[in-house]
Amino acid sequence: MDARLIRDTAADGAWNMAMDEALARVVGETGVPVIRFYRWSEPTLSLGYFQSYGQRQSHQASQDCPVVRRNSGGGALLHHHELTYSLAIATGTYPREQSLYDILHGSLCQSLANQEICANQWGRPTDTTRESEFLCFRRRTSPDVVVGDWKILGSAQRKRRGVVLQHGSLLLATSACAPELLGIAELAHPLDENALVNDWVDALKHSLNWTMVPSIADTGEREMAQSIRNDRFLKREWTERRA
Amino acid sequence: MNPETLLYAESHEWLHAEDDAVGKVATIGISAFAIEELADIVFINLPDVGTEVNAGQEFGEIESVKAVSDLYAPVSGEIIEVNSSLPDNLETLNQSAYVEGWMIKIRMRDESELAKLMDFAAYQKQCEQ
Numbered sequence: 001m002d003a004r005l006i007r008d009t010a011a012d013g014a015w016n017m018a019m020d021e022a023l024a025r026v027v028g029e030t031g032v033p034v035i036r037f038y039r040w041s042e043p044t045l046s047l048g049y050f051q052s053y054g055q056r057q058s059h060q061a062s063q064d065c066p067v068v069r070r071n072s073g074g075g076a077l078l079h080h081h082e083l084t085y086s087l088a089i090a091t092g093t094y095p096r097e098q099s100l101y102d103i104l105h106g107s108l109c110q111s112l113a114n115q116e117i118c119a120n121q122w123g124r125p126t127d128t129t130r131e132s133e134f135l136c137f138r139r140r141t142s143p144d145v146v147v148g149d150w151k152i153l154g155s156a157q158r159k160r161r162g163v164v165l166q167h168g169s170l171l172l173a174t175s176a177c178a179p180e181l182l183g184i185a186e187l188a189h190p191l192d193e194n195a196l197v198n199d200w201v202d203a204l205k206h207s208l209n210w211t212m213v214p215s216i217a218d219t220g221e222r223e224m225a226q227s228i229r230n231d232r233f234l235k236r237e238w239t240e241r242r243a
Numbered sequence: 244m245n246p247e248t249l250l251y252a253e254s255h256e257w258l259h260a261e262d263d264a265v266g267k268v269a270t271i272g273i274s275a276f277a278i279e280e281l282a283d284i285v286f287i288n289l290p291d292v293g294t295e296v297n298a299g300q301e302f303g304e305i306e307s308v309k310a311v312s313d314l315y316a317p318v319s320g321e322i323i324e325v326n327s328s329l330p331d332n333l334e335t336l337n338q339s340a341y342v343e344g345w346m347i348k349i350r351m352r353d354e355s356e357l358a359k360l361m362d363f364a365a366y367q368k369q370c371e372q
Contacts (some may be wrong), residue, residue, distance in 0.1 A: 073310060157310035160313050161313075162281075
């Protein structure tokens with residue numbers, strides 16, 4: 001199967017979330033999976049779909065950061081020194097015996113090993129004592145990728161109309177806006193990010209038996225993202241929909 | 244309710260239809276299979292009584308540690324009752340998916356929509372695929 005591979009430039013939070021949503025909608029029409037790697041143009045706090053907006057008051061270090069609410073669930077993320085991926089895929093077009101989390105996270109662990117970083121999936125049941133932590137990286141679920149006991153990759157999904165949108169954040173280094181979290185640079189050494197993405201894509205190609213076709217978001221997709229950005233992710237009613 | 248006598252949508256909602264004095268009322272929930280697939284459910288958002296829905300339209304959302312998923316109305320009509328205790332008692336979904344775990348009741352607009360749903364055997368087959 002062919003899949004589109006988009007290596008995107010850095011953008012603001014509302015654009016990044018809108019582009020993920022636009023690509024998921026396109027996948028609903030075409031059935032062609034899209035994997036996108038991207039960065040954030042400024043440190044940004046993203047809230048999980050059901051999180052209360054007011055909870056951000058509990059996190060002092062990110063008070064001055066712009067905030068965006070995701071379509072996906074889970075805890076808040078401080079996007080700064082990170083590599084973000086998103087995968088939009090039609091249900092039924094990937095192996096059922098393995099979860100998308102395990103596919104993406106397992107292949108990342110292999111790729112990190114190529115750079116002599118020992119990471120693995122947490123592999124234990126959800127830690128219910130940490131379920132109410134504000135930050136996603138303070139929570140633990142089985143597929144999370146950890147170095148030692150430090151979570152370095154967390155992902156979340158939104159399922160809608162036969163399409164799964166999964167996006168996740170790889171913590172490259174500590175941010176002053178979330179100093180309690182350590183990234184790969186602190187836990188091991190700085191990554192060769194370009195090599196990591198190449199290795200990760202190669203590992204995914206093998207595990208999913210895909211051909212990755214380099215791609216960009218076309219004009220129609222960008223217009224759709226712009227519209228979603230303006231109508232949803234920039235709207236205060238969306239961001240503060242749960243006070 | 245016996246799961247073998249219910250009707251099912253592709254999106255894993257179950258439906259039990261019965262007549263009252265006015266017409267047909269559909270009780271709707273999600274299947275035990277879907278609940279198991281979702282794993283640990285942490286939040287559910289249900290609509291207000293009086294909301295009109297069309298078949299295939301979202302009526303709510305459910306969050307588990309794995310994903311946020313939409314809930315779809317298998318039939319069209321007015322939502323006349325909502326299981327308002329469910330959001331605060333999510334364990335009910337695991338304990339009693341087909342009785343205490345019901346989510347909404349819809350006064351149906353078009354009984355012919357029932358023919359588009361699967362019976363238990365067809366739904367089982369879908370789950371095995």
